[in-house]
Amino acid sequence: MKKVVIILLVVCLVAVAVIGTVGTKNGTAALAAAPAGTDAQTNIGEADGSTDDPGSGGEVQSPETETAPTQESTQEASEAGPASGRLDYDALYALHDKDEKVLRIGDEEERWGDYFYILYSQCGQIENYFDSMAAYYGMLFHWSDPIEEGTEETFAETATDTTESLMVQLAALEKFAEDHDITLDEEGLAAVEELKRQDRVNTLGEDATEEDFRELRQKAYLSDEMYDRIVLQNVLYQECFNRLYGEKAEKLSDEEALKYLEDNGYLSAAHILLQNTDPETGEKLDEEALAARKAELEALVQELRVIEDEEERARAFLEKIPEISEDPGSAYYPEGYTFTEGRMVPEFENAAKALEDYAISDVVETSYGYHILLRMPLKADAIIEYGSGSGDARTARMLAANALYGEALQATADDLELSWLDGAEAPNLLDYVNP
Numbered sequence: 394m395k396k397v398v399i400i401l402l403v404v405c406l407v408a409v410a411v412i413g414t415v416g417t418k419n420g421t422a423a424l425a426a427a428p429a430g431t432d433a434q435t436n437i438g439e440a441d442g443s444t445d446d447p448g449s450g451g452e453v454q455s456p457e458t459e460t461a462p463t464q465e466s467t468q469e470a471s472e473a474g475p476a477s478g479r480l481d482y483d484a485l486y487a488l489h490d491k492d493e494k495v496l497r498i499g500d501e502e503e504r505w506g507d508y509f510y511i512l513y514s515q516c517g518q519i520e521n522y523f524d525s526m527a528a529y530y531g532m533l534f535h536w537s538d539p540i541e542e543g544t545e546e547t548f549a550e551t552a553t554d555t556t557e558s559l560m561v562q563l564a565a566l567e568k569f570a571e572d573h574d575i576t577l578d579e580e581g582l583a584a585v586e587e588l589k590r591q592d593r594v595n596t597l598g599e600d601a602t603e604e605d606f607r608e609l610r611q612k613a614y615l616s617d618e619m620y621d622r623i624v625l626q627n628v629l630y631q632e633c634f635n636r637l638y639g640e641k642a643e644k645l646s647d648e649e650a651l652k653y654l655e656d657n658g659y660l661s662a663a664h665i666l667l668q669n670t671d672p673e674t675g676e677k678l679d680e681e682a683l684a685a686r687k688a689e690l691e692a693l694v695q696e697l698r699v700i701e702d703e704e705e706r707a708r709a710f711l712e713k714i715p716e717i718s719e720d721p722g723s724a725y726y727p728e729g730y731t732f733t734e735g736r737m738v739p740e741f742e743n744a745a746k747a748l749e750d751y752a753i754s755d756v757v758e759t760s761y762g763y764h765i766l767l768r769m770p771l772k773a774d775a776i777i778e779y780g781s782g783s784g785d786a787r788t789a790r791m792l793a794a795n796a797l798y799g800e801a802l803q804a805t806a807d808d809l810e811l812s813w814l815d816g817a818e819a820p821n822l823l824d825y826v827n828p
Contacts, residue, residue, distance in 0.1 A: 478535055478826040480516055485509070485825050486614060495817035498564040499809040505817070507619045512556040514613070516822070519548050536826055549822035557811055557819070565806035566626055566633070572805070575633050577625070584628045585621075592624070634798055642794035650773035653793030654731070661769040662745040663729030665690065665713055666720040669762035687763050690756045694765055703751035710753065710767045719762070729767065731775040731789060741766070 489495055491506030519536075526532040536549040546554075570576070577585070593606040610620055638644050667686040670677055678686070693713065700706040714723050722730075734742065741764065744757045748768035757764045773793075776786045813819065 478828065479520065480536070480822060481825045481827050482513060482516075482614075485512075485820060485822075488820060489817065491616070493817075495814055496560065496811060497814060498561055498811050499568060501564060502814065503560060503564075506614065506616050507622075508556065508560060510614045510616070510619055511559050512552065512820075515552045515555050515559075519552055536822055547823075552822060553819045561806050561809055561811055563622065563626065564809055565802055566630060568809065569802055569805045570629055570633055573633065573636070575629070575636050577628060577632060581628050581632055585625050588624050588627060634794070637801075638794040638798065642788070642791040645790050645794045645797070647773040647790075649797070650788075650790040650793040651771055653796060654771045654789050657733055659731055659733050659771060659789070660742070660745045661729055661731040661771050661775060662741075662748070663707075663711060663714065663767045663769055664720065664741070664764045665693070665710075665718040666761060667717070667763050668719045669760075672719065683763075687756055687758075690763050690765050694753055694755065697753055706753070707751055707767060707769070725779065725786075726776055728772075728775065729769050731771065731777050 486509055489505035491504065491509070493505045494502040495505045496503040496508055523534045526534060534548065537547050540546050540548050540551045593601055593603065596609065597605055607617065610617075642650075667690060669683060669686075697706060697710055697713075700709055711728065714727070730737070732742075736742075737745075738759050738761075740757050740759045744754045744764075744766050745768055748754055748766065750768055750770045752768050754764075754766040754768075757766060771789070773790045774788045777789055777792055778787050779785065780787060
């Protein structure tokens with residue numbers, strides 16, 4: 394079995410993600426377990442093409458733009474129909490009774506019905522991908538095709554491998570909570586019930602009954618027991634984090650947070666930017682205006698460098714930012730950006746690397762305009778990014794705690810062996826592809 398990689402285990406749900414797109418059993422299924430990724434933010438000077446950050450602006454290095462499908466390719470795909478072959482889910486499901494124990498993970502045995510729900514969901518994602526590629530690009534895929542160029546692993550093998558990994562993740566979080574004597578209190582159990590209510594309402598509307606919702610779950614082969622288990626894990630995942638690190642990671646020490654930043658090559662730098670475009674028209678400034686802006690910053694560098702006390706120099710620099718800097722992101726990062734390699738445009742990153750703490754750079758030119766930088770010492774509570782969904786600030790302490798938590802869950806997963814019980818094995822999906 395492949396090594397299980399623990400992700401931020403919001404094992405998906407809320408069933409809107411699991412069930413909200415469920416159609417019929419001929420292949421349309423939704424995601425069973427979805428990682429909650431960290432949203433990268435973009436600020437003036439960053440190399441990421443994202444624009445989630447409040448106040449972000451200016452030119453960034455954009456990723457390559459994917460070519461849109463042509464009318465001819467879309468027409469060809471439409472005529473060709475969906476990707477070749479759908480899985481016969483009913484035949485697959487009939488391999489075992491839903492309550493038959495087929496897997497052992499660590500010391501616990503798992504039922505076929507629970508395994509099958511995860512498998513069904515993973516296969517549904519793949520079939521949705523097949524349909525999308527056929528409809529938009531005229532590319533037809535089959536379950537026997539390699540999942541990516543240069544590999545031998547097929548889509549069918551990926552589906553079963555991923556299902557096993559997700560089953561181990563479920564068991565790992567439960568084992569982790571048990572090892573740390575963490576259970577849900579009344580508040581946590583109430584949160585579970587609220588998630589269930591939200592699932593039902595978001596999926597079927599306010600007037601839907603629990604029986605309506607159960608019937609819909611059953612269409613996706615999702616038993617009441619497995620559904621309860623997944624919802625509980627959403628709450629348990631956060632509860633384990635809160636108990637170990639605190640809701641805002643306040644239990645993590647400064648030393649651990651700073652070690653995370655240092656180990657991952659983080660730098661911190663404040664800057665003052667004068668843009669090379671007219672803020673009202675967006676047009677490029679002429680040479681005379683650009684020279685005047687550069688000269689203004691050169692004079693400011695000399696003014697600030699004569700301040701001998703490091704902390705006083707830093708205060709003077711930071712006070713100038715709201716007065717003259719034209720980076721709107723500075724309002725959200727008042728003490729500068731804390732970033733790792735590749736996050737900022739090269740000129741900005743290289744200038745920051747060349748400075749000692751509290752030192753001020755010469756004028757640096759980037760595609761945004763002219764900057765001067767102040768190298769800052771790393772801080773445990775420095776804001777690293779903002780969540781695009783919530784808009785909440787994520788500090789170095791929080792990122793460090795999340796990393797440590799992930800490592801701890803990974804260690805638990807690595808200690809859990811998965812084996813098939815006698816008379817059971819991972820199904821060969823290629824045997825169940827409809828012509």
